[in-house]
Amino acid sequence: MTHAQLEQKFPAPLMIGQKDTTVPVWPVFKQNATANELVGYLFESIDFASVPGFSGTPVNLLVALDARGVFMDVQVISHHEPVFLEGLGEGPLHKFVNQYRGISLKQNVAIDTAPRDRADKSGGNVHIDGVAKATASVRIINQSLLSAALKVARKKLGYAGTRDPDQIARIREELAESLDIRALTANGLFKRVVFSNGDVENGFAGTAGAGLDAEALARPDDAFIELQVGLVSVPSIGRSLLDDASWQRLKGRLEEGDHAVLVWWNGRYGPVSGSFVAGTVPDRLILSQEGLPIEMRDLNLDLKLRDADALPPASMKVFRIISQAGLDPAQALDLSLRVTRLKGMIYPERIGQDFAMRYRLPERFYIVPAGDNKSWLPVWKQRWWELAIVLAGLIVLFLALARQKSLAQDGRRFGWFRTAYLGFTLFFLGWFAQGQLSIVNITGVIQAIKDGRGLDFMLYDPVSIVLWCGVLVSLLIWGRGTFCGWLCPFGALQEFAARLGKWLKLPQIRVRAALDARLKLLKYLVLAVILGSVFVAPSLTDKLAEVEPFKTVITLNFVRSWPFVLYAAGLLLASAVCYKFFCRYLCPFGAGLAVLGRFRLLAWLPRRAQCGQPCQTCRYRCDYEAIRPDGTIRYDECFQCMDCVVIYQSDEKCAPLILEKKRRVPISIRAA
Template identity: 50%
Template sequence: MPRLLARGLILLVLLLPHAPRAGTLDRAAMERLFPAPLVVGEKEASPPVWPIFRTAMTSPELVAYAFESADLAPIPGFSGVPPNLLVALGPDGSYLDVRVLSHHEPVFLEGLGEEPLHRFVAQYAGLGLRQSVKVGSATTGASRGGSAAATIDGVAKATASVRIINESVLAAALAVARAKLGFAAGRDPGLRVTPREDAFEPLPWPELLRRGLVRRVAPSNAEVERGFAGTSVAGMDAAALAAPEAAFAEIHIAYLNTPVTGRNLLGEAGWRALQRDLEGGHHAILLLSSGRWDALGEDFVRGAVPDRVALIQDGLPIGLRDIGLERIALPPGAPEGRATILRIGAQAGLDPSQPWALELKVTRERGQIFPERVSQVLAAAYEPQPGLFLREAPDAAGGWRALAAERAAELGLLAAALALLLVALARQRWLTASPRGFALFRAGFLLFTLGVIGWQAQAQLSVVTLAGLVRAAAGTGDLSFLLYDPASLLLWGVTLATLVAWGRGTFCGWLCPFGALQELARQAAAPLRLRQVRVPPRWDARLRRVKYLALALVLGSALLPAPWAEAAAELEPFKTAITLGFDRSWPFVLYAGGLVVANLVLHKAFCRWLCPLGAALVLGGRLRVPDWLARREACGSPCQLCRVRCDYGAIRRDGGIDYDACFQCMDCVVIHNDRRQCVPLVLADRRAARGRGA
């Protein structure tokens, strides 16, 4: 049956016509969304946008371009279907409105509900493409961040989904901005520019200046005074009036990521330390300030965001933050002054291979009780030298790299735990040498799986991902949605790799949060001494087939209209129990909770008989190379201890292992290696003892 199922699914995918990816709104719908006094113009073909006008006297005034994200940036969500958002973009690149037209994100459908999603997209109003918009934690609060950056609230338990929404809004808006608004405030988010590691030669400070790798800006007192001419604060600087040709300030700036600049300025030790701070694609700029005016300000605190300095590229302000280094050792010849290193986040969109500028804000005050402040800006342009950078074409992985960098600590913890598990499973005898030690290790790792992998990292693998793959194969062919959840992607990689080594058991027995929840619940209920129900082998074999029907139902429904697919995916209780932590309407909680309770007397009934993901892993487990569970000649004849103790029914009467049913719980390995439990070993020891006594 599994082989017939696989062939049928492949045939169905091949025969299904590709799904269209066009928007859905017609003129009548647009006029309802933008009623009078607004006027909806004719839809343009390239790009597909609706101009929105307001009548001003006798001539219409363009107030926005409205478009659907699915027309311009069909980034698949976790169901494999791109979310579709209506975006109204003003002529200045600001978001006037963003609304959800349609989506198929499982976490918002009969889960959290759609209200959190609508609140999320409402935050875009008032922001724009000239800002770096970042999705933050749902608990830290949103921040408009001035003109350069903004952080909008994420949605707890839907981190990956809202990041896909954000990428859809940004990518679609940038396409319209480049085509219709005439400015390049935002480049393709996947563009990757990296310094060339081989472009290095030792250079002294004067040569760095001569080549433009270090830029010197030294405005005179007279230049600054001219900037305040005609204002209420003109002529207030007595020192400037006394020495107009003297330097007001001396500023040196340099981009430190390139080895020829960074290594020469900071030395080898400083360069290596900086590289550790910049992991994840961040940028660093040296700012050396000397003279009468301090570019950072007297009240500047290490590690803070400077308010006198802004970085501008293509009209886009980009956020800066001090790295907080107390001592920076510059090479001989550098002037005395206040040196700091400013970091630019990887998501800010800086292209270091293109010109940029530092804007230095000089402010004067007049009055004491209610002071009047007047500012002017001094520009310090920086022209990168040719041949120092590699530019890679945009790809879907660019957004993934930034996301992975944000979750580096979490991914590192997950990777370390997975490595520990793989090493332990590869050393069976060492792992099971002490039955009590093994029991403690297994209980501890199951707690990690439930608490960290499941509830914290939200990395519960699901058949929904497989359904998304089917839908993508039949439609867009775009699998980039997998990259927006790096924790799950890492877990998928380990799961697929271990299918070859051990079969489906590594995930089902160790890495499935819902499976861990069931097993931990059973351990907690052990003092109740509930009677365990054993299903006869004949019925067990029949019930195992049900999960293949469940798999066929879920994957087949992925090719049907969305409501059917979403309803079929609810066969899995993972979204209710793990993703949403049972915070859901009572029918779903009753179903998921009922499965956990049933497991107390009927061990992992869902996993063994109903789980569609388990069925898919069984099919993948047919790739398993070794029979990794050791057996003895006496196993099965006459000894039946392991078979009787196996709660999964994975040991046949003849002592052989049914790896399709094995969850790698290792209980039989503990027995096999324990001279106090394994019957053949116990009998052998008794015979040896009698022989010695004779």
């Protein structure tokens, strides 16, 4: 972005200063009387957080951050995300980034679709709407934006750090010490602090609130408030402080990664006012870490202490900190008690002062994670059950293929298994889990490597990663056919289209062998053009990749402009009359797998000496035309449908077995 372009985007009364020579940001000023007041900073996200998107190219955002760390504006400068290029269109992308306006870096941003009050951007946690069909892309954008903004905030706004939910310490759940209240207090696990009337009065010294509390002036040594605080979500503290029933009730209200703070108090003042509503945020007590506020909310639980006689009668509440807030138990918890005094009668002036206490958990109660940024981990945790189903599906398929003889022994049983698995591939892997592998995966990796960027962006799509692992294993063992014949959602849809075409008695076209061989070379040409464009004309790569209808059919469920829908529908219609037309002749991803599949270890399809010499049954039955006249298999064109294996084992379909069966039939000879 140039200075002139920025002035057009942020016109008067804002003034854009000259670009910083040490940090690539533009200061933004606003005239206040005769002085120019600093409003904030403008910067491009790619200068600070170059996180590759799914095309291998980072999304570049123009970010306006005010002097308090609040987003003034976020705009998309450039992107190459496939789902927003001609797919969903750029509208949802712009709508997504617009949600960051008014959000502070001191808040936790969660992307979800749960029904919440999106207009409320106060408090420690803010929820914004994601984009259906683009879950991984918006998480990459979120990571880019927040990472870049925090780097600017540290360098220009004095921020000391941030909360990364995936890099915080974890409580050691297996450690369960048994301590009484005296030991808990002595070790700082149940931290005690007393503010006397004199302490509070001294806190207001020099302000308009000084001398307004007659009781504090009369009895300065008396307790204003006695506070005791404990992190009761830590098993050793919770079990020791609470009785067994209360501990079980507390555990039942906490999700994994949540924390709970027990606050006990006595005296003339409390951490909640008389107007406090149960279940809400405390109105007088603030929790923060490293200067960043963390929201805690009343659990509204009636809990009892294990040794209630050890403490005088007092009030007690337990506040919950959800895991998304990013509280780090390895860091000190800073608690501030807000004390407010009123001056005046009709419209009194409110004067407030904060009184701080610090709580620190000993090291033996937590585990500090090692390593670098792992911001993709929440995506994997959130989709764990989908990944478990995908992994189970791969295991079932691999076991079935490894036992092909028993699987294909009964043609009817095998037909049901294949239909069921293709249904799983289409409906679960494709339309639900969005696990359609594509040439875009390959071009994205090449683009990232060419530009010297990492491949972390792939980790934001865990289903695809698991599928890729399965495909790479299957390529080494069986070749291309495992994915193309069993794990490709669009391939499964084409097979169902072919079955529908036969059921409707549509004319079936079988391309002559010579022409079929020439047409099959087309997909290698398409592959070469797309891969070449990555180096010659990267801007065309996304457009050329549209030869694949996967985005239209699987990702967007045909909700797209009519040329794309018409193209995809035409390919399905072609498959209804010419078996798997796109897969055999046009698919660049299949061509890439065919090339990689040449390094397979096994020629796993069984053959007989009579196959092709003279028997041609399997060759004529193969809808893929992947069997040569001499009976050998073209594994680069084989889709592993295993129809030839069913024929090979059937003494009703395989000509050599039929002849052998006839020879075994005894012919009785009787006298004439």
